[in-house]
Amino acid sequence: MSAAALPPTGIPASTGAQEPNYLNWSYTVKDWLLTIDHKRIAVLYLVSISIMFLLGGFAAMVLRLELTSPHGQLLTSEVYNKMFTMHGVLMVFFFLVPSIPATLGNFVIPLMIGAKDLAFPRLNLLSWYLYTIGGLLALTAMVTGGVDTGWTFYTPYSSVYSNSNVSLTVIGIFIAGFSSILTGINFIVTIHKMRAPGLTWFRLPLFIWAHYATSVIIVLGTPVVAITLALVVAERMLHLGIFNPALGGDPILFQHMFWFYSHPAVYIMILPSLGIVSEIIACFSRKRIFGYSFVAFSSIAIAVFGFLVWGHHMFVTGQSMYTSMVFSALSFIVAVPSAIKVFNWMATIYKGQVWFAAPMLYAMGFIGLFTVGGLTGLYLASLAMDVHLNMTYFVVAHFHFVMVGGATLGYLGGLHFWWPKITGRMYPEGWAKLAAGISFIGFNLTFLPQFVVGYLGMPRRYHYYPAEFQVWHVMSSAGASVLAIGYGIPVIYFLWSLKYGAKAGNNPWGAVGLEWTTTSPPPMENFHEIPVVTWEAYAYEDESEEQAQKDREDMPGAGAAVRQEAARDTEEGHPQGHPAAE
């Protein structure tokens, strides 16, 4: 480490809008839809995923509105059931699973490792098309009659009893699953084979480690759920009764095979967020991540143990007592790597130079909510407690803390962090801080009451509920409307910033990491020259105290100042700081 050299700021100061980049080299629809540039594909993904998120969010708002009354004033039970299925399917399969890998991962991974593109650019484009086709099929199914099974598609309800558009939805998810698989394969190969010279495994940013672990889960898990769901379709269409007790099958086998993927899928959603938070915490604390290798290997440990705990979804299905015990013990163990990450982030902030920019606020919000989400997961891993809480709103609250408070907040944090790189423009910092605050408050208002109502015994997926639970539901719905505002504001200012945002410059955050050494937005093949890496990851403290002082004075919105500073650095020929003092 002592020999560590420094990341160059390396970009000519004259970076102007005229310089060709991935956004402005062509504007035709054809060049967008047939692009094999990972950055453009990431943008395509960003657009489609945002649409899915808004649709899923719309369904959530309808649900919350309906649940303000215990007697359900707006919808019939049938429509209510279709709504929560729509919410679950869109959010899980079409937003959370692809969200970070397919957008930020797709955009940033090649930049971070100094590659010109992913290993298989055409596969990458194919993956977006599969996602889009799958999404359109699922949406078609929802528009033309809907599907009412819940996103878990438990048999025999989904395979025999439901009269809704199960097959079409499942086929959509199946196709989208292949989109995930292709992304996973692409990332694994890219991370293995495309790293810039000198970029060893232990010099990789933790975002890359997280995505590597995620890709391993995708590659191992997604095929299993794909074939499981395919069997449900086969059961509906071809009468292969593999999960149908009337035809000799076993509906519990479906649950095993479903959760074998769908529990690790939780880690597909959260691991990339953990990676983003590591990036943001290091950058905005101006400090190398504490315990780099522990954080890196905790991602791998989560991926490995994540595959061994699926049975904790089935403690009340009549699974053998001893099986349940093993799954429960393993579930407690899988909590440890997450705890390691959280404590290491604390230690990173300690003695740092903390800059409360919007991405940092999102990251701190993430840590808080992820901690609560993780700890409440222990209730559900506890055998006897799960007997009481399984399938209640407590579960709903728990996984929303992890999925919304965790994964989605991380996603938004990452989006803010890399937005200048993606678009070349700054978002309005004040609004972003406001939105982060509103989201955090709205989120807690929405989901904290659900813990209480869940412990009281309110089952999930209930259209009508006992009147004594109403007060908690009303609170939750009120929180949801705040949360919706918190999510709505970024949509508006991100769009606004595309045209009116201040020019960002190449490195508005003064971050290290290869993605910040190229122009914003990056040129077609990312780097004018493939970098040679001789420094460790997160070489922040190589920055001098004075430099840090300057950083503090430059607000990111004032892009000009940052650019000048970058220019000055380059002209003077000294990149930020000095060799590591160790």
Add this chain to the structure above:
Amino acid sequence: MNFPFLPERASTFSNQIDALGVVLTVLTIFFSALVMSLMLFFAIRYRRGSKVSRSKPQHHNIALELTWSVIPLVLGLTVFVMAMIPFTQIYNPPANAEEIFVIGKRWMWHLEHTNGIRENNELHVPTGRPFKLTIISQDVIHGFYVPAFRIKRDALPGRYNTVWFEATRPGKYHLFCTEYCGTNHSQMGGWVYVMTPANYSQWLKTGSQGALTQKVETVAEQGRELFTTLACSNCHVNQDTVRAPTLNGIYGHPRKLLSGKIVNADDEYLRNAIRKPEDNLLEGYGQVTTMPAYKEDQLTEEQIHNLIVYIKTLGSTSGSPVANKTAPRTTAPAATVQPVGGTTILTNGTTPMATPGQPSTAVDSKSGAQTTSALSAPTRNIGSTP
């Protein structure tokens, strides 16, 4: 509008699980508060430009890493053990638990007490007595959940699940279905009425639907009637014959199957043996069986349960000769077999020889006919219509 915070505690499990909840909540609040306050404290203290010492920053520290790996691990495993103990209790009903049979179907709960009283979406139980629920579903998966008791178990199609409870506090408590089962899932539920023993016996006399109108047969009695009507008794006599094993005393004992597997003759096994006899061939009875498979349209889950309860009673008194009289309501009927209508054979399980002629008549007259009908079409095609 009231603010309920904790569900009522009405079973012996409630306190245990709430205590566990307290431990978990303390841990959750402690660690959340620790993480959040440390994070805020560090972030504010070490905000940019603050004049605090930042000398000797550390980037790794194995001792620290191990501390914060091992402490959560130890705490976690402690909670695991604490949660495991009540869980094993929930799985193991006490021997004196009275059975209540629960059928879930879209969208109602049907419950049957051992004394034969049936209820829909309502369950009346006294305090201070353990009850074991045997749960099954007729269609999709349901979940039987009484929050006040802190118990829950899925109702699966084609398989029994059990759970037990002992109510402690009289009152009216929610009964929910927790496994999503279709359109009216949220309306599939009702009430559990916990009563003092005195009120309960009063209810038995006057309040329960069956008691009001007619004399209710116990489940075992109903099972015995079925046993006769279905002519089970033609083959399953008091001793093992070449045709069929006796059912006396088999309940709860190991059986050796043709496949070499040894299984315990519990409810699940008996149910399978009735629904799918071909999957449960006993060793020593050849590769095939004359026993017809009783499908859902021939025997309901409730009827099968009645039969099983009856077979259980055979077990309890196997070996003692009992006259063919209607057994007293609460006592189990004995090892009585009625192979041919009206003719009663008094048998003693310990004596192998008992009027050898009689059972063969049974074959000719009744079961013979049944068997022949099954055999009349040797290439019987069983189409499946889902």
Add this chain to the structure above:
Amino acid sequence: MSVEVAETHEHYHDPHLQHQFQDMDQQNESYVVGMWTFLVTEIMFFGALFLAYTIYRRENPAVFFEVHHHLDVFKGATNTMVLLTSSLTMAMAVYYAQMKHRQKQMIFLGITILFSFCFLIIKGFEWKQKFDEHHVPGPSFSYTLEVPEGAHGVAAKIPPVTPRSAADMRVEFPKDTVVLDYSSKAQLFFALYFAMTGLHAFHVVIGILVMGTLFFMLMFKHPSVDYYMPVEMAGLYWHFVDIVWIFLFPLYYLIPGP
């Protein structure tokens, strides 16, 4: 091998080098890693079905044994030979691709394609038979335990019920007495059979499409098949398809008695 071939080209000037790679080594290794990762997903894909098969066979050993007699071992064995041979010819095609021998490469690819059609045709006959026998899961499914000739009237053979004694402990029913209702479990067997062989046949079809494309590209001297990698990748895929069948054949056609 990749090293050797790659070095015959000048770095950065190889027409097959795609823009995102630095050199041919990196490109070739990426393809190999990518293909193997893909095969891992394929293993998980089939693995889930193998798991279902294992569980159900363990639960119903007798039924699976009984029902598997309805599969045609001869056709299955023939198909195994066909696929194994096609793997050999595929390996030859890959060899000649590396040797840059276009003619022989085409010949062996062609033979492999013929073999795979052969496989599908035999499979087709097998499936046709299942349709004729109503062994395809669905409303028309029916399953009859094989009953020997003269089974009618077997009722007479049923021995009278007598209390069991040591002497008749060994008495068994004649094997042909009763028709059993195996239909649900038999249907399960055939459901798994069709799911797994169907998925496998689908992979064979994909293989034919891939190899056919390569064949025509070779025929028209498409520049990208000067490069051996596409054929090598197709070869890896084809061997995988072959291996899956190597597992399917004994699991379905050669079940040992309980």
